Amino acid sequence: MDLKSKIEDLLNEVAELKASNDKELEALRIKYLSKKGVVSELMNEFRTVAPEAKKEIGIRINKLKTEALEKINGLREQLLASAVTESAENLDLTRTAYPVPLGTRHPISLVKNEIIDIFSRLGFCLADGPEIEDDWHVFSSMNFPADHPARDMQDTFFIEAHPDIILRTHTSSVQSRVMEKQQPPIRVICPGRVYRNETISARAHCFFHQVEGLYVDEKVSFADLKQVLLLFAQEMFGKDTKIRLRPSYFPFTEPSAEMDISCNICGGKGCSFCKHTGWVEILGCGMVDPAVLDACGIDSSKYMGYAFGLGVERITNLKYQIKDLRMFSENDKRFLEEFTAAN
Numbered sequence: 001m002d003l004k005s006k007i008e009d010l011l012n013e014v015a016e017l018k019a020s021n022d023k024e025l026e027a028l029r030i031k032y033l034s035k036k037g038v039v040s041e042l043m044n045e046f047r048t049v050a051p052e053a054k055k056e057i058g059i060r061i062n063k064l065k066t067e068a069l070e071k072i073n074g075l076r077e078q079l080l081a082s083a084v085t086e087s088a089e090n091l092d093l094t095r096t097a098y099p100v101p102l103g104t105r106h107p108i109s110l111v112k113n114e115i116i117d118i119f120s121r122l123g124f125c126l127a128d129g130p131e132i133e134d135d136w137h138v139f140s141s142m143n144f145p146a147d148h149p150a151r152d153m154q155d156t157f158f159i160e161a162h163p164d165i166i167l168r169t170h171t172s173s174v175q176s177r178v179m180e181k182q183q184p185p186i187r188v189i190c191p192g193r194v195y196r197n198e199t200i201s202a203r204a205h206c207f208f209h210q211v212e213g214l215y216v217d218e219k220v221s222f223a224d225l226k227q228v229l230l231l232f233a234q235e236m237f238g239k240d241t242k243i244r245l246r247p248s249y250f251p252f253t254e255p256s257a258e259m260d261i262s263c264n265i266c267g268g269k270g271c272s273f274c275k276h277t278g279w280v281e282i283l284g285c286g287m288v289d290p291a292v293l294d295a296c297g298i299d300s301s302k303y304m305g306y307a308f309g310l311g312v313e314r315i316t317n318l319k320y321q322i323k324d325l326r327m328f329s330e331n332d333k334r335f336l337e338e339f340t341a342a343n
């Protein structure tokens, strides 16, 4: 067979090439296009072609080379495309999704939500106020007279350029925010972050969290307050929890008290957490001082109320037996991940 018809046959052969997988495709590439392949062999034969036929044969060999290349590339694309459709056909849309790794709620948020939940069930609504506050809402309206030593009980962060603007030292500031907008009956809790200029240690921090409670109506008694706090303690720490009220002093309540609960770490027997007393303080409370009601625009001859402020960190420490306050703000994932199950 002369060279020309041999090339013609090869052109027809190439047009019909098929490959059903990568291996077959590679075999075709080797057969036609590799160094010892069909096209290279033709190039060798080309040297023996008579000069007058060289032009035509040359063109035919080049055509064969381009067509073989295009055909093999086309087959490669087909294989790729069918692999994609095949994997789409194997998609099982009923399969459950891969689990998305969820973060965990911060223990302070967990406990805060639990506190909100308990008081919501008792009919308390949520109220909110700013963390950057003015002196009036944090101190003056709460019956802290100017220059009164009681202000020193709370080491305040001042905004230097505006001595009247401070970081709130307690959520009691939200009491006055609520009362100046709303007349009794008032029954609110105000969760939030507070700031004090304290040296950071295992037992103190420059910011922490409180939940304030305020109840103002025509007839409110200390017995109401005690009952609500007892119920809260037992919901939070279990039915066997006992409470103890000790007389105390706060400018905004009269009488004032601090409440301890029986230490739930040692069950009241005494341990290092409760300093071997069997009791742990968790909140301050009292009957709202009439001067506070008047300062906030509520008629103290008609209304009375009780208030309390509890420390969220203290309650979280007790609930999860955490001995170092700094754990809450260090963002150590090993610590935070321990609360996965509690979410």
Ligand code: DAH
Pocket: 169, 170, 171, 172, 212, 213, 250, 252, 253, 283, 284, 285, 286, 306, 307, 308, 309, 310
């Ligand atoms: N504001 C007080 C504090 O930060 C806590 C407190 C005590 C709040 C008695 C009250 C209260 O509402 O009645 O130490």
